[in-house]
Amino acid sequence: MSNSALLKSSLAKKYWMSITGLFLILFLVGHLAGNIPLMFEINKDTAHGFNQYAKFMSENPLVQIVAWIVKIAIIFHAVDGVLLTMQNQKARPVKYKVENANANSSWFSRSMMPMGLLIFAFVTIHLVNFWAKMHYGDIPTYKMHGEEYTDLYTVVMKFFGKDDLAILWIAIYILGMVALSFHLIHGFASAFQSVGLRHKKYTPIIEKVGYAFAIIVPLIFALIPIVIHIRVNG
Amino acid sequence: MKLNLRIWRQDGPKDSGRFENYTAENVSPDESFLEMLDEVNEKLVAEGKDPVAFDHDCREGICGMCSMFINGEAHGPDRGVTTCQLHMRRFKDGDTITIEPWRAAAFPVIKDLVVDRTAFDRIIQAGGFVSVNTSGNTQDANSLPVPKADADKAFDAATCIGCGACVATCKNSSAMLFVSAKVSQLALLPQGKVERQERVLNMVEKMDEEGFGNCSNTGACEIECPKEISLDNIARMNREYLRASLSSEK
């Protein structure tokens, strides 16, 4: 049976959920580090630095591999989540008429699926906004020291600063980050529990770190478009 | 005290069921919840009506037979108790109390508040034991020392009474706390370690087959468990299973 155990069983699904989730958490850190410069003062150096980073990210073969793993991880995490939820729904065909769930569990822990769906929608929008433009869209380029760069920086500045819908985009991004935060508040520590990493000494630390991570990282992400908007227009 | 009761009535597994309203009068705060229901039933019998069917036996919180979802919580609002240990002083005059059966695909309703929990038995039959015959020729009980910490943890896991509150309360009707308690108890003791791989693989397979849901780590089971069995056990089962499925040759 164990041939299929790592794919089919309920526990295995949670392992995959956990592994992909932890991997995506790592990705968030990298993604944040790469995008923080967007909040710096707008000038040529910042712009070129960011565009150099974008070029590295889209051309380095190792990064390409990682990028594909990220995409696969997102899809795997999402599909696995949907499968788990469907099974869970089936496990209780008749619902309780009165349920006092707040007495024994947090709203965050019970809302992983809706938050996940919001995040998935956000990621799709985000990819259409930038990744798709970068790869398939029409983005201005420039040359420096004999190398050609796409000017993603200007696209980002325009998108959050000057676009007719800039405010709407910013709102959507904030909403996306709120969903991410709620998802991580439970998801971070939960990922450790799912693979059995639980310990009297370390689990409380993991939980605190997770909580802090779930608030700080999405908060900084959410600040990026706001800061850009203010800098561009102010 | 006078209380309004909304009790789930269902004739059998196929019936769709409905709430019916009853009143309990002259309820003493010292009564247990089940004694209050006894009185309601006695009144129903006197009126020639069908009394409410509910499971109960020892009435001291150890047999695991009683099973009611009271005001949205398994075994009611108190912590660390079964329904039979819940006392009426927990409620106020005029309160409305809603009583439902455990709800899970794996626990079909037999009648009213009585559900079929034999799925738990089948999970134990799949591996919740040490394969040792009762020969009387086993080695001396003290020949294998067990660290006190392990023995205590094994005991804490072994206090599970199999009532099913974990399944009832889990939003996914998951049986992880129940299964992990038995897996943990035996994995912690040298006597159980021999079969640890087979055991966890077989029990989890059976659990999935019976139609229980997955674990979302909400922790609700731990809170509602009348024996306060810890999520540590689920983590331990997760480790055991990972280890077993990676190293098993099957």
Next chain:
Amino acid sequence: MTKLDARIPEGPLKEKWTNHKNNIRLVNPANKRLIDVIVVGTGLAGGAAAASLAEMGYSVKAFCFQDSARRAHSIAAQGGINAAKNYQNDGDSVYRLFYDTVKGGDYRSREANVYRLAEVSANIIDQCVAQGVPFAREYGGLLDNRSFGGVQVQRTFYAKGQTGQQLLLGAYSALSRQVGKGKIQMLSRHEMMELVVVDGKARGIIARNLVTGEIQRHSAHAVLIASGGYGNVFYLSTNAMGSNGSAAWKIHKKGAYFANPCYTQIHPTCLPRTSEHQSKLTLMSESLRNDGRIWVPKKMEDVEAIRSGAKKPKDIPAEDRDYYLERRYPAFGNLVPRDVASRAAKERCDAGFGVNKTGEAVFLDFASAIERYGKEKAIQDGEDTNNMELVRKLGKEVVKAKYGNLFQMYEKITDDNPYETPMKIYPAVHYTMGGIWVDYNLMTTIPGCYALGEANFSDHGANRLGASALMQGLADGYFVIPYTVGDYLADDIRTGAIPTDSKEFDEAEKEVQDRINKLMSIQGSKSVDSLHRRLGKIMWEYCGMARNAEGLKTAISQIRELRNEFWSDVKIPGKADGLNPELEKALRVADFMELGELMCKDALERSESCGGHFREESQTEEGEAMRNDKDFTFVSAWEYTGDPSEAKLHKEELKYENIELKTRSYK
């Protein structure tokens, strides 16, 4: 008078069991497969027996009325299990365990059986540890022991206050393993309704599926009754709500003699009754008597002040308290055996000194223990022992570590904090030493029908020592019946499956069906519970902690009247062809109405006091129980003749060859 043959093997006491095992007939493995065994009840005795027999190769059907085998009432035992392991090096031995058990039983048990029990006790611990039962351990990793009432060594193995649960789950896991292998067919939510006897041998049972109401026939070559005790005849007891005497009573009516039905154990430390609605009584472990002091006020005005709430127990100064156990039994004090402690509480309450509204409660006070432990701890920690606040705080911590879960349970039920105010306790029916008469092989007077565990009478005499019930249940199930049943079944290897279409099965099924139809057709005005409660009151009043001839006669006539009322005015709603808890209760109570009468008859016949049976006519000047060895050193085995009052008495003389009969004294 027929002579009862206990079939005790020849030879010296120490060698009887070994010799018997060596000479007993065996069934070879290939033949075991062809032999069916029915086990009724899945507690320690039944669960262990079903598992062991299936392991040996027999094909087993196990029945329990609960929804799972794991819920049998053995699960509620708190304190522990005795075994003569002598791990503590305090001089324990098989002989001492044997001696303590016979003495504790007030010299009314069968020597050979008790010795065998003591002999296999050590194996039980080995077996349970091998099964993964998590007994309490010391820091070195070895098993821990504690001591219990009535003995001078530490031989009790325990798992906190849940020893019964852990042992039962051990037996349940062994049983589950065999169910998984297909060797046991487990029928939960099934209740045995009748024994089927073919050609004088037990050949099957009629059972009712409690979910569908279906009446079923099950045949077998042997039937094992492990259905527990009949304490619920008193309505209020520490037994589970479903615990019943019906299986035992049914086989009694088919020819099995019922032995010593009047021997009931009243446990001294239970929670008192609070109201008329009370459905059961809760036991607080006997271990509490190690540190709790039992008292009532000396002055009647204090009693009244406490009842009215004008005074708190704390307000009564030490000189106005009557620590009656310490006063009457200075040597054993609060640790006298259960029967003695219970009677002493009743004596005080009867004299009017009961401390709650019903007048049926005494105090169990931990204040002294808290101070004593607190001082010890303060000395250890180098704190000021005169700082009483600190001392009490430290003391409470020590007491909490020892009895925390019990104190918590008490507070949940009563809403009183036992760290601050004494517990209120009162004796309650707990265990029945009497039961179906069995020989050394545990076979009843019906060939092929066996009785195990609390359902039989064999090992505890007139009083059971703490932590011995678990020992007996497992000994019978794991280590006795697997051998002894073979001796009988060796004749059945060529019999083949027993057909269920015989006239005996037809008749038995019809009897059951008729009884159910009769009950359902009465449609009177009284609920089963109300009649059961009345039966319980009669039993408690006249056949409880103290009995006398006049009261017992009154009880017999009242029970007979009540039984008539039951059969003409009980009301059972619903239908018989589905889940109907009222019908289940009615069927059980109907049997209690007969069994209660036999208990009174037996109590009347035995005009001596012994163990749990206290006849007011037979006491010393100081009010202590007085045995009459000259006239009553026998087991009363009753044969059913159509009416409990007409039951015929058979006596099995008890011979004490290894122990000298003495007066039990705890002064």
